[in-house]
């Protein structure tokens with residue numbers, strides 16, 4: 075079977091607006107899902123889970139969130155680290171205040187709290203744009219980290235200033251805490267990612283998504299044809315922060331288990347997630363996945379090659395890693411602003427019409 | 433049925449749809465409009481003409497609420513307008529195109545026109561997140577309407593093309609499509625034929641007259657080509673230096689001495 079759309083005509087609008095209009099893509103998607111849920115859990119070990127799988131799944135959720143705000147709605151944010159922290163601390167406070175609450179519900183509630191905080195910090199976007207908005211979100215980043223450091227209520231007055239996740243389980247399996255097994259943690263995060271990616275896809279393909287893109291491309295024209303700029307921008311902040319809040323909650327409770335806010339959710343995180351969507355592709359769901367995978371995998375690969383294989387000292391390897399990733403970001407910003415997702419699309423388009431390119 | 437068609441439902445063709453009363457608008461020292469009054473009747477093609485800088489675009493910006501005149505009133509569907517935002521006015525059934533094309537460059541033709549349909553869509557965020565059911569049904573229903581516009585404007589082949597890549601003439605057409613998608617009661621067109629050749633102008637004139645006759649849309653149009661404008665409009669307003677110097681049928685305007693002087697006099701740009 076060739077990979078192409080020649081002869082594959084859509085006869086209903088429903089067929090035309092589906093997520094994977096190509097039969098081959100649709101099957102590819104089902105196969106990836108089946109492998110992710112049914113095969114991978116039997117093979118992953120602790121190293122792969124904590125070095126690659128969990129960071130990938132969690133960053134993919136955060137990247138989806140930031141992409142909705144920045145890629146789809148055009149509002150640049152450097153506050154991602156701060157919003158991850160809101161998700162994490164929200165999760166901690168709910169877990170410790172309501173020990174019987176299901177962890178899945180806790181994570182979603184953490185997202186809702188972050189959505190509310192995100193909307194609050196989104197209010198300036200109604201007045202300021204671009205660079206100035208980026209600075210305002212940067213202020214949010216520093217303020218939030220400062221807040222979680224400064225107010226002992228957030229870390230239940232613990233002496234270390236850290237928060238650490240108690241054990242919570244679902245269906246008899248520990249999801250958080252020291253007894254949680256790698257496959258269980260993996261499946262928990264995977265389920266959330268798949269659900270949220272599906273929500274992101276749905277929100278971006280309909281009226282709301284078009285209103286975000288309209289605001290991004292030309293806000294005045296958008297308003298004049300009937301898009302309410304206040305609702306559109308604040309809904310983007312809310313949805314985006316919800317995703318990032320869920321990612322923060324998972325980061326803390328399932329992935330790290332214990333965090334100190336400045337270390338785990340500093341400005342570096344804001345930039346990392348931003349780089350993910352730039353490299354993956356702004357305004358692309360698929361790009362969010364690719365970007366997260368890329369920036370999680372490349373450092374692991376580079377480290378394995380340089381340290382384990384070539385036997386270089388770790389500090390040199392770290393510097394080279396910075397340089398490689400920095401270089402890649404510059405290349406993408408200049409050469410391919412639509413990221414890896416666009417490169418993939420172009421390659422696909424070449425195949426699609428093959429063997430009759432015209 | 434949306435707010436706009438409801439508001440206009442008891443206004444018959446030929447009755448007053450919009451009234452501009454004694455509008456004055458200035459930017460700092462620049463007087464863009466001075467004491468302008470006129471009306472637009474339901475179902476007519478009303479042209480606004482005048483030399484460059486006469487205040488024509490400013491007039492449309494007042495009508496759709498983007499500019500706020502210092503003096504004067506706007507009456508729409510028999511109600512005096514107060515303190516509405518442009519998007520609320522869009523929901524009341526006023527749509528427009530722009531002198532300098534204002535499309536959403538990163539979006540496809542289809543998405544641009546679907547965005548123009550926003551005022552008819554109301555599925556909430558939760559049902560959009562779930563998609564199956566209400567949101568999908570609404571999307572398909574409105575997509576059907578948008579496809580009719582795409583057929584009407586003969587732009588089927590560029591449906592999925594990002595509009596930034598389209599030539600100027602097609603972009604103008606997509607922008608008209610986006611405005612039509614709103615099924616407006618009143619459609620404002622700011623120089624829809626500027627920069628077009630004779631053939632493209634003929635196409636556009638035909639589209640405009642078809643819109644008027646097929647959908648009963650009321651149209652206010654700014655256009656410089658006198659031949660075209662006299663042909664397609666029922667009545668004209670003539671502005672010069674922000675003041676109204678003529679108002680009437682094409683026949684009356686042709687014989688209006690003040691208008692003839694303004695057009696033959698020393699052009700001020």
Ligand SMILES: Nc1ncnc2c1ncn2[C@@H]1O[C@H](COP(=O)(O)OP(=O)(O)O)[C@@H](O)[C@H]1O
Nearest residue numbers: 459462463464483484485486487488489490491
């Ligand atoms: N936003 C604005 N700020 C300042 N001056 C403006 C603005 N919009 C229009 N003007 C001025 O108002 C006058 C009328 O402009 P405009 O309505 O664009 O004329 P027309 O469309 O008839 O060519 C011009 O002198 C123009 O410079």
Ligand SMILES: [Mg+2]
Nearest residue numbers: 488489490531
């Ligand atoms: Mg003008």
